[in-house]
Every structure is written in C-alpha cells, then in structure tokens.
Amino acid sequence: MTSTALSRTDLLPGVQAFLSSERRLLIGDEWVPAASGRTFATLDPATGEALVEVAHGDAVDVERAVAAAKAAFEPGSAWRRTTPRQRARLLWRAAELVDQHADELAQLETLDNGKPLASSLGDVGVAAELFRYFAGWATKIEGTTIPMSVEGKSYLAYTVREPVGVVGAIVPWNFPLTMACFKVIPSLTAGNTVVLKPAEQTPLTALRLGELLLEAGFPPGAVNVVTGFGEAGAALVEHPDVDKVAFTGSTATGKRIVQAAAGNLKKVSLELGGKAPNIIFADADLPAAIAGSAHAGFFNQGQCCVNGSRLYVQRDVYDEVVEGIARIARDITIGSGFDPSTDMGPLITAEQQSMVLGHVERSMADGATAVAGGARGIDQGFFMQPTLLTGVGEDWPMQRLEVFGPVVTATPFESENEVLRLANDTRYGLAAGVWTRDAGRAHRVGHALRAGTVWLNTWHADDVVLPRGGFKESGWGRELGSFGLDDFTELKTVISDIG
Ligand code: NAD
Numbered sequence: 001m002t003s004t005a006l007s008r009t010d011l012l013p014g015v016q017a018f019l020s021s022e023r024r025l026l027i028g029d030e031w032v033p034a035a036s037g038r039t040f041a042t043l044d045p046a047t048g049e050a051l052v053e054v055a056h057g058d059a060v061d062v063e064r065a066v067a068a069a070k071a072a073f074e075p076g077s078a079w080r081r082t083t084p085r086q087r088a089r090l091l092w093r094a095a096e097l098v099d100q101h102a103d104e105l106a107q108l109e110t111l112d113n114g115k116p117l118a119s120s121l122g123d124v125g126v127a128a129e130l131f132r133y134f135a136g137w138a139t140k141i142e143g144t145t146i147p148m149s150v151e152g153k154s155y156l157a158y159t160v161r162e163p164v165g166v167v168g169a170i171v172p173w174n175f176p177l178t179m180a181c182f183k184v185i186p187s188l189t190a191g192n193t194v195v196l197k198p199a200e201q202t203p204l205t206a207l208r209l210g211e212l213l214l215e216a217g218f219p220p221g222a223v224n225v226v227t228g229f230g231e232a233g234a235a236l237v238e239h240p241d242v243d244k245v246a247f248t249g250s251t252a253t254g255k256r257i258v259q260a261a262a263g264n265l266k267k268v269s270l271e272l273g274g275k276a277p278n279i280i281f282a283d284a285d286l287p288a289a290i291a292g293s294a295h296a297g298f299f300n301q302g303q304c305c306v307n308g309s310r311l312y313v314q315r316d317v318y319d320e321v322v323e324g325i326a327r328i329a330r331d332i333t334i335g336s337g338f339d340p341s342t343d344m345g346p347l348i349t350a351e352q353q354s355m356v357l358g359h360v361e362r363s364m365a366d367g368a369t370a371v372a373g374g375a376r377g378i379d380q381g382f383f384m385q386p387t388l389l390t391g392v393g394e395d396w397p398m399q400r401l402e403v404f405g406p407v408v409t410a411t412p413f414e415s416e417n418e419v420l421r422l423a424n425d426t427r428y429g430l431a432a433g434v435w436t437r438d439a440g441r442a443h444r445v446g447h448a449l450r451a452g453t454v455w456l457n458t459w460h461a462d463d464v465v466l467p468r469g470g471f472k473e474s475g476w477g478r479e480l481g482s483f484g485l486d487d488f489t490e491l492k493t494v495i496s497d498i499g
Pocket of ligand 1: 170171172173174175197198199200228229230231232233234235237248249250251252253254256257270271272273274304305402404430469470474475
C-alpha cells in the first residue's frame with residue numbers, strides 16, 4: 001500500500017456555484033434557512049477542512065417540512081391529481097437530469113464522503129437507474145379482484161394499493177445519494193410525499209437532488225429536505241403527521257426509531273447494520289475467492305452494511321487465502337478520492353477513524369495479528385489502511401460488533417457444520433457469502449445462512465431490481481424491487497353489494 005499526494009482536480013463550475021453559498025432547507029418549493037438561523041459545516045474527510053455551511057434544521061424545521069408534505073398530500077392538491085403516467089414521466093425527467101449532472105453530483109459526493117470519484121460516478125448511475133426502474137412501476141401499482149362466497153348474495157370485492165401519506169426518509173452517510181434515492185423514489189412512485197433527512201456528515205447530494213426534483217417538475221411539497229442531526233431525525237419519527245418512516249442506519253438508532261414511532265403507530269421500515277460472514281471452502285476457485293473476498297471486505301472503505309467482514313476459510317487453504325488477501329490489501333492505494341490512482345478514500349469522520357482504529361488496536365493488544373494494515377496510513381484527513389486480522393476470538397468485540405471500516409478478520413474452520421454455526425452466531429442477518437465449486441454445497445449452505453442477501457461465488461453483485469433487507473437485528477422490510485414498492489403503499493379492500 002502506498003499513500004498518494006492529496007490532490008483535488010478543478011471542480012466543475014456547477015459544483016463551485018453550489019458550494020459558494022450557504023445551503024438551505026427545501027420546504028415546499030422554497031429554499032429557506034433554519035428557523036433558528038443556525039448552520040453547521042460539512043467537512044471534506046480527505047483533509048478535515050470545512051466545505052460549506054449547511055442549514056442546521058431542528059424540530060421546528062421538521063414541523064414546517066411535514067406541514068408542507070401534508071398539504072401536498074391533501075385531496076385535490078397538484079400532487080394528488082397527478083396520474084400514474086404523469087408520475088412516471090416526472091421520474092424519467094429526473095433520471096435525465098441526474099444523468100446530465102452526473103459529473104457534478106459525483107464531485108459533490110466525493111468531496112462530502114471521500115469515496116473515489118469513479119465510485120461516486122457509479123453511485124450516480126445507480127441513482128439514475130433507480131428513477132428509470134421505478135418510473136416503470138408507477139403505472140403498474142395494481143390490485144386484485146377476489147371472489148367472495150356468500151350464499152344468496154353477490155359482491156364484487158377488490159383491492160387497491162394507495163400511498164401511505166407523508167414519508168419520513170432518514171439516511172446514513174456511506175452512500176448518501178443512492179440511500180436518499182432508495183427512499184425518495186419509491187415514495188414518489190407510489191404517490192406519497194416525502195421529508196428527507198440526510199446524514200449530517202453528507203448533506204450535499206441530497207440538497208442537489210432536491211434542486212433537480214424541483215427542476216424535473218415535482219410539485220411543491222412532494223419532496224422536502226431538512227438537513228440536520230439526529231434530533232431532526234427524531235422529530236420526524238415522533239411527528240404525528242408522518243405516516244411512515246423509512247430508515248437506513250445503525251441498529252442502535254433503528255431500535256430508538258421503533259420506540260419513537262409508537263406514538264401514532266406509523267409504519268416503519270428499517271435497513272440496519274450487518275456483520276456478514278464470508279465462507280471459503282477448500283474446493284473454491286481460489287483466485288476468484290481471494291479477489292472477491294478482498295472486494296467484499298474493503299469495498300467503499302469498508303463502510304458498507306453488506307461487507308464481508310468475517311472471513312471463514314477452510315483449514316487446508318487458510319494460509320494461501322490469508323496471504324492472497326493480505327497481498328491485495330497491501331497493494332490498495334489510499335488517498336484523495338480525486339486522485340485517479342486512489343483505490344480507497346478516507347473514512348467518513350475522525351470519530352469513525354478512531355473507533356475503527358480503536359477496535360483494531362484492542363484486538364492486537366489481545367493477541368490478534370495484523371497481516372496487512374493495522375494503522376492510519378496518511379496523517380492528513382481520516383484515512384485507515386485496509387486491514388486483515390488473524391487470531392481474533394469469536395467473542396471479541398471485533399468479531400461481534402459492526403466495525404464499519406476496512407477491516408476483515410480471518411478464521412480457519414474444518415467442517416460445513418462448524419462454519420454454519422460460526423457464521424450464524426451473530427445478532428445481524430444482512431448478508432453472507434459462500435465460495436465453493438460444489439453447486440449442491442453452495443445452495444445448501446446458502447439456504448442455511450440466516451441473511452437477507454446471500455452471494456454464491458461472487459460478492460456485491462447487485463441490481464436495482466433486487467429486493468434487499470435484513471434478518472434478525474439487521475432490519476424490517478425489504479427495499480427495492482416490487483417488494484420494496486409495496487412497503488410504500490397501504491392495501492385497501494373494497495367490497496361492493498352488486499345484488
Ligand atoms: P446512524 O444510525 O448513526 O445515523 C443514520 C441517520 O439517522 C442519520 O441521518 C442520523 O442523523 C439519523 N439519526 C440519528 N439518531 C436518530 C434518532 N434518534 N432518530 C431518528 N434519526 C436519527 O447511522 P450512520 O452511522 O449514519 O450509518 C451507518 C450505519 O448504517 C451502519 O450501521 C450501516 O450498517 C447502516 N447501513 C445499513 C444499510 C442497509 O441497507 N441495511 C445501508 C447502509 C448503511
């Protein structure tokens with residue numbers, strides 16, 4: 001691993017213009033300061049320097065945004081009068097605008113989050129595809145007719161899917177734009193109105209998305225954006241006029257949201273943390289398994305809920321796999337996301353960096369070995385070397401907690417039964433993976449793994465058409481695909497006496 005000089009390419013004029021003024025809240029169709037007048041700085045994690053001041057929204061601002069979203073959902077409003085086809089066209093228009101501004105959005109994401117520019121561009125591409133995918137669904141939200149059997153009477157019974165109402169969308173910082181789109185787009189597709197609360201660490205692309213949605217023609221109040229901290233998120237969750245909360249974030253915050261949502265029993269969907277087991281059997285295609293497992297562990301600076309952070313390797317090939325992944329880790333170039341030679345950017349904050357480093361240092365003090373990495377890497381910003389640890393006990397915090405950094409632990413195993421027990425011995429259940437040439441074993445182990453996504457001989461293969469979500473403490477509900485759209489609708493049953 002080598003460090004690189006931190007360099008930032010010239011920013012696009014659109015990005016410079018975006019950053020040249022204080023960023024405000026989107027309420028209705030107006031950009032307004034926080035009622036308190038307060039702002040906070042969003043930082044460049046590659047340097048630790050402030051990028052721009054952003055409105056510090058709080059409960060008062062959430063009140064205003066929810067009122068705008070509620071008004072936009074009233075019967076007869078411009079938004080409620082849109083037909084499914086008009087909604088589809090608005091979504092297509094938004095996709096075009098995202099494509100047109102892809103380079104600007106990517107620069108903003110890399111500035112705010114730190115990830116390599118190519119990754120940010122990939123994320124923007126996913127956002128555009130999400131708009132197009134859900135545009136197709138807008139005209140296909142259908143019900144069914146259901147025959148009733150009541151002797152001597154005739155009824156016509158059918159179901160309709162209706163929007164839930166006002167959706168509070170609360171998202172984290174690891175994929176700021178795509179996480180916002182995961183919630184805002186299906187909300188709008190189904191005819192809801194939304195109040196989006198981006199993560200305090202990465203508010204910029206959510207604000208730019210708000211601008212693009214207004215430009216696309218979504219009517220006032222259909223989308224509102226309140227930047228702020230956890231208190232703003234909490235106000236949204238507690239608000240009696242919010243009908244559903246769609247949340248992605250940590251399991252700890254998810255539990256607080258479930259309690260706070262009890263006031264009006266609003267619907268809650270939760271995409272939470274993970275600690276994915278990645279199992280390599282001795283009969284696997286080892287070069288593919290080694291490369292795939294490094295990608296599984298270190299993708300997105302390790303800050304990805306489905307990353308394969310617990311690696312289990314069958315004893316016969318353990319040394320070869322550990323050495324192979326360590327070699328890849330040592331070759332990863334960390335540096336500014338704007339440097340084209342950078343493979344891995346910084347972690348999101350100084351707190352995240354010291355939390356990850358603290359877990360690594362504690363593990364090493366307890367007897368673990370860092371066969372790759374184990375330290376910061378670059379003094380400036382919030383960097384962390386991709387790290388492979390061996391000798392970590394199954395009951396250590398490193399192995400139990402979601403560390404959410406570029407750290408993989410490798411543990412040898414002997415048998416299928418043993419590794420299944422180890423893999424499933426976690427409170428999380430978001431993702432898991434298996435590498436083997438034995439197709440029967442791949443599916444047998446895949447079925448036995450208690451996780452919402454299972455990869456067989458691959459990792460991070462993905463598409464916006466696929467549902468995702470967690471077993472156990474990794475969440476409630478599923479996002480994306482048709483399953484994900486259902487979560488943004490209420491099902492109504494209509495029974496009519498027809499003689
Ligand atoms: P976090 O829970 O600290 O914060 C997420 C969001 O919740 C932020 O916008 C924050 O301001 C807000 N928030 C904080 N306290 C709140 C409260 N009491 N009420 C309402 N909102 C509140 O999570 P994070 O550190 O920003 O993100 C990392 C976490 O997200 C990891 O655990 C990761 O696994 C998870 N994640 C999960 C998925 C998934 O699909 N399952 C995807 C990405 C990230």
